Each structure stands twice: as structure tokens, then as C-alpha cells.
Amino acid sequence: MSVIASFVLGIGVAIAFVAKYLSSHVSSSELLLVELGAIIIMAAIFALFARLIKQPPILAYVIAGFIIGPAAFALVKDIEIIKSFSEIGIAFLLFIAGLEISFKKLKQVNIKKIILITTLQVFLVFFITLLLVKYIKLDLRQGVYISTALAFGSTMVVVKLLSDKGELVTMHGRIVLGILLLQDLFAILAVVLLTSEKLSIMVLAFALLKLVSMVLIAYLLQRFLFRIIFKNATESPHSKELLLLSSLAVLFAFVMIAISLELSIAIGAFIAGVSLANLPFRVELESRVGPLRDFFSILFFVALGMQITLGGLDNEFPLFLFLIVGAFILKPLITFLLLRTSGYRQRTAFVSSLALAQLSEFSIIVGVLGFDLGILSQSILSMIILTTIITMSLTVFFVDYEDKFYRVFKWPLSLLRFIPVNENLGYRDKEKKTVLLIGCDRMGSIILRELIKENKGEVLVLDYNPEVIAKLREKRISCIYGDVKSPDLLENLNLAELKKVVSTVPDLDDGLVLLEKLHKYNKNIQIILTAKNISDALELYDHGADYVMIPRFTAGEVVNSIMRKDKESLENIKANQIARIKSANSILK
Template sequence: MVLEYSTGILSTIPSNLVVLVEIGLMIIVASIFAYLVKILKQPLMPAYIFTGILIGPLVLGLIKDIYLIESLSYIGAAFLIFIAGLEIKLSKLKEVGSVSSIGGVFQIGILLFISFFIALALGFVGKEPIYIALVVAFSSTMVVVKLLSDKRSINSLHGRIIIGILLFQDIAAIIAMTILTSDFSTSSILISVLKAIIFAVAAFLLAIGIRPVLKVSAKNQELLLLVSISILFLFAIGSIFAELSIIIGAFFAGVALANSDYKIDIEGKIAPLRDFFAVIFFVALGMRLELIPLKFVTILLLLIFMVMIIKPLTIMFIVRLFGYKKITSFLSANALAQTSEFSLIIVTTGLTLGHISNHLFSTIVLLTVITMSLSTYLITNEKKLYNIFSSPLNFLESFHSKREKSLEYIKDDGRKVLIFGCHRMGSLFLKEFEKEKENVLVIDYNPEIIRSLIEKKIPCIYGDLSNKEVLEKAKIGDAETVISTIPDFEENLMLIKKTRELNKKALIFIVADRISEALDLYKNGADYVILPQVIGGQKGFEIIKSIKNGQISVKQLKKQHLNYLNSIHHILY
């Protein structure tokens, strides 16, 4: 009935406007569902897929030109992978070291092996076990990087390990895509890999040759956008002529621009286009879903267990074996408990090539939606989860934490002043305490900052204020002054609570972003809450007033300020 009614309405639309109406319907319905899930503070991707289910052939059947929508969705996939390629920065690969390279390869290999044979045991034949194994092995760069950035954890030790593992997973996914688009004969695989290597070399050469063009283009933001998109389509078209997936071309286009000086600008300009076409990609996925038999429901539950339990445990053991602490191992593993956007692209390719069934395709799309959605909560609440599972994971302490032993410099005496967070504002506090640095202890989760402090013989510990072990090592009960420059409201509340439990007399200074947060922090026991915007406004007014009253000239003030800025510019590095 509903299908007949919707068909009747669409039949009255002029043929040259049908495409406009169908794309418009997709965006309008997707926007409504996205708005609703955003109010509920849920991930947006399931809303887009649900839109596809609703307006697709499974329910309302509003979209008739499925092939056009699928073509547009390929552009969305290309933009998604282009952005992933932009994250492949050579300097990052150098930073993360053996745990991300060797450990990442081991993680992929172990999960491929386990998942492949489980798929065989479940009765899958042909190429389907390969697709299942690949889906389980990879995690989402898009989801994880976004959440780590939101939590300001991208430069933490576990953040760097995660990014490194994701980079190697993305490279492995591209290799897998190259092989999957061949006919699986040895000669075909070798030819496909050779083509991919040629693309990689072309990306490297382009990265060098494109610099003058980008330098000129950067002066005009519209031109920079056009040049960036042109490079994306150049590689995508090249991959088509080379009989490779356009995803491979899009990935290497991103790699070509990843090490340029204009990477941030390019990402900013491409993001709106990526988001628009990504919506179409996820809606198109929803339109291709179909009801799955009971057998596949059981398989779906087993795959969720593999992705969200077995994979994190595997990664946690690997990171621990490389000598990192229990908390670093847990946080690294917890963040990777989902399937990848590459999984969706891999299974879409598999369905198009006839390698997998519609039922398996729908199962894997559901798996991706569920694991990506659940992992959002896991990453958001990672510290709470660690505190819950810390005791059961004590068996990991039997492994030696050699890697992080070097990330601390502690003296038995002192520790009268604790500074949590030593970047920007924290480093300014450190400068003011320079004469009594023996009495200061800095706690920070950026390993570069900790190494810099160790070189300067300033007492420091790697970690953050939500870690009970760090607070115990810092001897917070003996401190006279506790300063937190980390603008995380929940963590600062916890710090105040822990400090007051152990130390009633300590002075507590906290940084906050909002006035409402500052008022709550005062209620919970903070002695003084620093609001940078408020203090900046007050200081700015005092400066203007002193100039107008003739107390100091603008020239003198500027000279003093430049001297001060030069003195603090390289406190840490």
C-alpha cells in the first residue's frame, strides 16, 4: 500500500526533475533523523543508514534511480578514503615505532587467521571467509581520530600508538583492496600489486612536484579546493584505467598531499564535500540492506564478540608485550573495538563483484553500525571503564613496563607544587616556579613534553589526573598547591574530590572554559578557578586604561610584551 502510494506520487514528477527530488528526499530525511539522534547525543552514521532503509525498497521505495545513488555513493567513499590518506604522514610513522608497525602487523595477522577459520567453521565458502576476516581485522580511522581529538588525547602515548596502528591497518586495507579486485590468480595479484606500487610512487613524486602549485593555490582558497579535488579525481580516474578500485586511487591522492604544508587547509576545505557525499554513501548502504535470516543473526552476534572482545584483548596483549603499562595497553585496545569505514567499502566492492551474498553484506553493514556506535561510548568513558577493569587486569602487571619507565623523573623530596598539564598555560606556571623547580612535580600525558622536562631535570610523571596510580605516585596528600591547567570539567571535579579526601589544606587552582563550570568547581572545593577569557578581558582592559592614563607608552608596552613572548616561546622545546 505504502509502496503503491509513493510510486503514484513520484510518477507525477517530470522525468528531468526526478533525480533532484530523490536526492532532496535523501538529504531532508537524513537531516531529520540526524537532528533527532544529535539531540539524544547518539552517533550520526546509524541515522543515515536508517534513512536508506526507510526510503529504500525495503520500506517506502521512494528512490527509483538506485544506480545513480550508488554512483554518487562511490564519490562519497572516495572522499572518505582521500581524508584517510591525508592522515598517512611519514613523520607519524617514525614517531610510533615498533609497537605500531610490528605490533600492528601482528594484530592484523592474528585476527585474519582466527576470523578466517571461524568463518570456514560457520560454513562460509569461496571468498566470503576472506571478506569476514578483513572486516574483523580493521578499525575505524574516521571514528577514532575524531573521538581522540574531541578528548584532546591525540598526542597522548596511547593516542600515538592508536594512530600508528590505524595507519598500518589503512595501508593493509589498501593492499587487500588491490588483491580483491584481481581474479586471485598469482599473476593477476602480482600485476595489481605492481599497479598499486606505481600509484604509490606517483603519489610520492606528486608530493614533491605539487609543492609550487599548492604554494600559489594557497593564496586563493577557492583555487586550493579545486586543485585538491582535481588531484583526487586524477588518481581516481587513473585507477579506473589501471583496472583498480577508485578507492586505491583516492587513498594515494590523499597520501600525495598528506606531507604538504597545506594539509590542514585542504582538510578544512574538503570536509564539507566529504560530509555531503558521505551522507549519500551511508544512505545508499541502508538502501541495499535486506532482512537477514536467523542464521545470520547468530553470525552477527559472534562477529560483534570478535570485534569488541577478541580484537581489543589481542591488541592489549600485544601493546603490553612491547613494554607499555597496563593503562596504556587498555586505552589503546579499547579505542579500536569497532570495524572500519574500509569494511563498508570492502563489502560494497565484494557485493558488486559477486564475491559475497546480500545476506552477508547486510550482516556486515549492521556489524559496522553497531560496533561504531558502541565504541563511541567505550572511548568517551574509557577512564571509567579502566577503573572498573583495572583489578581483573592485574595479571598484566607480570609483564615488565620498560617503555614507560623512562617517562618519569622523580625525586624523593619536594612535590610541594603539583602541575597537571604542562602545555601552553601549564608551561607558563612552570616558568614562574623556575627558581623552586625542585619542589614542583609536573604530570602530563604528552610523552614529548615529559621527555623535554626530563632533559631539563624537572620532576615529572607521564600520565593524567584520572589515573589513581599517578595520583598515588605524585603523593597528592603531601602537596601544598595543586594546579590543573586541563580544561576537562569532569576530570577536574574528580581531582578536587581526591585532593580534599587526602589533603584538606592544599590550595587548589583549576582552569575552566565556562562560567557555569567555574561556579560548580567553586561549590565542590576549588580555591580559585582560572577562566582564561575572563582574565584576558580584565588584563586587556587594565592595559588599555594604563595607556590612556599615560602610565606607560604603547612602544614601551609592546617592547615588554615582545621580550616576555620571546622568553616563554621555547620553555619546553
């Protein structure tokens, strides 16, 4: 791995020298092409390097910008053109962020509780930070920008990480998503206030009036025009092109409206996204706009890297420590206490607060805004960018190793166990449980159907999807909410009484943890697990699994047997399968 990484970096350095030579030997008409080429090639090389060391690509783009910027090789001479491209990148980033503000997603959490928690979290972080900035020798105006930059988490990074782990459907995933979406709304409001020339009541009222006007325009267009336009676009034989052009037209129309109202283009782009977020074509819109967003977003982060200067950074070291402590201690602590006092379980509150421990893309936008207005210096902006990238990068480890972090902090967190828990999840009757089913969605519902036929009272279901648990509660099927790797969860069950455990979770680590814990308490238990592939299945067998299901392998065997049937026999098999599917599906309806 180190050899490959060194080779990749070597190629990057070589290309940097080639681009440096070309930039001084080409005509002015070819210079932009050479500079854009250098940006894309260097960004690709460093993104590959970041992938090898398991870091987010944003870090790679900023480093690439730093290397080709004036602080290093100075490959790009006309930085203003790149900044113009990066502004389009901001517009696309916030357009996609707006598309995520779906009312359906917000309804998946206790919206009233999450609104209260998010509001308190944002304002507490802001005002506590504002009170403390005087100790790092910043004036009040600079403190407002630093406090605002610290108040928000990164929707782009956190949602991607939780989605990759399949945790957006969990309780803490839904809480984090709800908080981040509402934080985005607060961030846009903050941008409106920060772009106001004077923070007088009249100026603020006028700025808010302009914002409300844009929102009203967006609502009316979405209600009476956009649905018709996009419905016709999807029904056209050229639907791909029309969807792309229509969504871009909406984006740039709102950007132009924002400019005419003397608002930030970020606000116009965000409202454009929100206006399309609740259309039935949102997923198609995201897929069409995605490649353009990625391209201009890369230019945005590369341009940020170009603005990093080493001069004066040593003087901003207190600011660096201040932002790190704020992101990793102050903000998670406030979020944890708010979630815990709202009745969420200790682990749910901790994992949720840990996922929000970073600065966000809005932090960079706020920093750039302060720099453009002459309030923040170049060195302060560079430090905000560096700290944002560092905290975003470490978020990868926070999310991946959330259970290990929880074990480390479990004892001090237990001091708050006197706070009552109101996470009303799960249902238990008084019957003795001999069968544990882990994972009840999809394949699990088919297995559950057969288990409850034999003896409903002996079955206990473990699942981390609150919706699945809620449906099982309605049907009075014993169930508990949680994850196999959650500390103490399995130990709190009476494992000695279990005769059979069936897990439909195809995660190797989950399977190994399950085998270790079950064999520790019950040597005679029958354990049936699920694996993604053959190598994982063999490893689970080596660790003592009684049987391992491999869905694709098993499906292939079933298809092979079906292929040998005649048409009449196949009709009977088909009818029986449809009946079983409907029966299994009815369990979770």
C-alpha cells in the same frame, strides 16, 4: 529531550509520505531532484535525532537510507544513480583518509614498534577469524572477506572522537593514530588482492606491480609537480577556487589511472590523498574538499542503508554474533596483549585496544566488493553493514567512558603485571615535592616559570602530552606522564606532603575528581583550578576550590586595566610581556 526527538521523527515520517506522493506525480526529469531532496532532508532529520541521543551521524544516514529504500517507503526508484553518487563518496572518503597519512604524524610514535604491532594485529585477527568461520557455515572465500572486514578499525570515527576529547596528543592517542594509519595502508593492499580474479602468485605479483606503479607515479608527481602547482595556487588571488580545483583534479586523475590499470577507484583515491598529504598545504586542502566529501559521503552511507534488506537476516544471526565477538573481544584482546608485551603500561594498552574495538568503513567497502563479485549474499552484506554501524556507535561509549571500563577490568588485567613496562616517561629527583602543577602547555608554562624560580626541586609536573614530558625531562624538571582521572595515579603520589596544587586543565569533571581526591588525603592543601566558564567556576568553588582561573574572564579584566594606561606605560607593559612570553616559551623548547 524525548519530546523533541519524537517531534523530529514525526517530521521525518511526514516528509517521507510527501516525497512518496511527489515521486509518483512528477516528470522523469524532476524525479532525480525529488529523490535527492528526500535523501538530504531525511538524512538531516535523522542526523539531528542522532545528535540528540548522542550517536554518530553515520548511524543516522544508514537508517535514513533504510527508510527511503525498498525495504520501507521505497521513495527512491533509480537506486543505480544513487549508487554512482555513493562511489564518488567512497573516493572522497579515501582521499581524505590518504591525506591523513602524514610522515610527520607517523614519526610521533615509535614507528618501528607500531609497524610490528599493527602487522601482527592485522594478520592474527585475519587468520584466527579465518580458522573460525567454518563454525558459522561460511565457505573459505566468504571467510576471507569476513576476516578482512574484521581486521581493521575505523580511522574516521576514532580519530574524530579522540580529537573531540583532546586525546590525540596523549600516548594512547598517538598509538591509536599510528595503528589506524598503518591499518589503512593494509586495507588498501587487501582491496588490491581481493579485486584480483584469481589468487595465483602471478596474478598477485601483477596486481602488486600495478599498485607499486601507481605509488611511483604519485611520488614523482608529488616531488616534481604538485609542490609547484599548489604553491602557485596558494599565491593566486583566487587561491580558494584553485586549491579546490587542483585537489579535485589530482583525485580524479588518480581515479582514472586506477580504472585504466583495472584497480579499484578506492585505491586511486587513497593514493591521490597520500600524494598530497606531506605538502605544506594539506590543512587548506582538507578544508576545501571537506564539504564535497561530506555531501557525497552522506550519499554513500544512505545508499548502504538502501541495500539493507530484512529478508534472510534471521539466518545470519550467527554471523552477527561472530562479528560482535570478534570486534569487542578478539580484536581488543589481541591488540592489548601486543601493546602490553611491547612494554606499554597497562592503562595505555587497555585504552588503546578499547578505542580500536569496531569494524571500519573499509569493512563496508570490502563487503560491497564481495557482494559485487557474487561471493557474499545480500543478507551477509546487510549484516556486515548493520554490525559496522552498531560497533561504530558503541565506540562513542568506549571512548567517553574509557576510565570506567578500565576500572571494571583492572583486576583481571593485573594478572599481566609481571610483564615489564618500558614506557620511558617522566623524571623524578629525590627532593621532597610540595607543589604539583597539572598541565604544562600554554598557560602552564608561564606558571611553571614562576614556580621553578622559587624552588625548582619542590615542583612536580603532571601532563598527558608525551612531547611536553620529554622536554621537561631534558631540563631535569620533575614530571610524570598521566591524566588526573587515571585510576591510582594521584594515590601513588605522596599527597600528604603537597602544600599547593595548580591545575590549568579547564575540564569540570577533572576539577571535581581532583578536589575529591586531594581533600581525601590532605585537608590543608591549597587548590587552584581552571574553568571554561563562570558556571563551572562557581561549581568548583562550591566543592572547595581555593581559587578558580577563568582564562577569558581574567583576560577581560587585564585588558580593562591596560585600556586605562597611556601609550608610554603601554610600551613598558608590552616589553615586559614579550620578555615573559619568551622566558615561558623557552621552558618547553
